[in-house]
Amino acid sequence: MRKTLLALVGCLFAHVAAAQSPITWPDLIDPTAQLYEDPFRDLSFEQLEKLRVVAKAEQTLEDGVSATETRDEIEARLNDAKASLAEQGIDAPNLLSQRWVVAERRKKAAEAGNAALDGELVVLAGYAIPAPPADDGTPVAYLVPERGMCSHTPPPKPNQMVRVLLKGDWRPATMHEPVQVRGRLSLSDTTHDIQVVDGLVPMRAAYEMEATGTLTKQDLQDTADSRQENAWAAAIVERLRASGQLPQNKNGDSN
Structure with missing residues (x-):
């Protein structure tokens, strides 16, 4: 019964992992908008x-x-x-x-989000910036690809910023807190001015995400600690089994 339950749990986790695809920041960029003629590109x-x-x-x-x-x-x-x-x-x-036409193409390349990710369940890691709540009171954070963005350096391009609607208990405690967020991603061009280290900054994001879960640095450390403890316990069990001090159950497994 225990093995059957574990198998069912394993299948459930496998299904959840498959439904939420890990993505990286380059995946957020619209690939079709990057293909355009730029006669200035090769000039010295x-x-x-x-x-x-x-x-x-x-x-x-x-x-x-x-x-x-x-x-x-x-x-x-x-x-x-x-x-x-x-x-x-x-x-x-x-x-x-041609310079204004090319400028418009470059602008689109820097702002356009990837339509293939619209409505998808994804997992994305980055750095969280605390923000004021949405109009309905939902907690908000912005996810950016690099530490320091929006405070000591300019904000990233819109297709490299995600406005995250936080549904769980986690909130960023510090500026640029490392976090992995999972949830449903949608193309939603928004601009909000928020107060950061250097004053008000316009945060324009091409994406919005309804977060269903987060994984912080502390969570990863707790997981690593748990694995170390489990490995230590397994080693003890193996030594006891080898010495004959640990009784065997009917299936030949240790109790």
């Missing part, structure tokens, strides 16, 4: 600097020349930069005409 730093010279000079000529520079000086700098790029096979006006 020097080439990009010359493009900036062209863009700035054209804007200055359009807005009006200041008293500190003559129009001839600005046009000479503009023509020199264009000529240098043209010698390298780079059409500066054509490239600059």
Whole structure:
């Protein structure tokens, strides 16, 4: 009966583990949004600097020349930069005409979440940032991939931040507390200003998760301690069995 019960429990845990797939932070990024044409990607730093010279000079000529520079000086700098790029096979006006389109593509690549994960039960590890509760009183935390984000460094991209609705007893006790969260993930673009170390920070997340459980550093330590104790106990049992001091049950197993 005991073996049957253990088998049933094992099957139950296997089913739960299968239903909640471990994912990593790169999995949250929309892979389709990363495939786009970017004519600026392979340019060298020097080439990009010359493009900036062209863009700035054209804007200055359009807005009006200041008293500190003559129009001839600005046009000479503009023509020199264009000529240098043209010698390298780079059409500066054509490239600059695409910059806003490329900027929009880059923005989408940094913000778009992976539609394949929408509604999925997942397990994700990261660092938790305490946040004010939701309007209905549900406790909230933000999960980020690296320690320090949103406080001493800028927030991550939206598709690298998860707004977590905490359903259990656990709450982050400190800023950037390491934790593994499991629950249902959904694509939900939200922005909330929260107070962190350096003041108010806009927390824009592409995802929201209804957490059904958490695993903290202390939980992992307790599990490791329990395994060590079990291993120690098993070693004692084995020694007693080998010495004949431990009676055997009918199935040949130790009581």
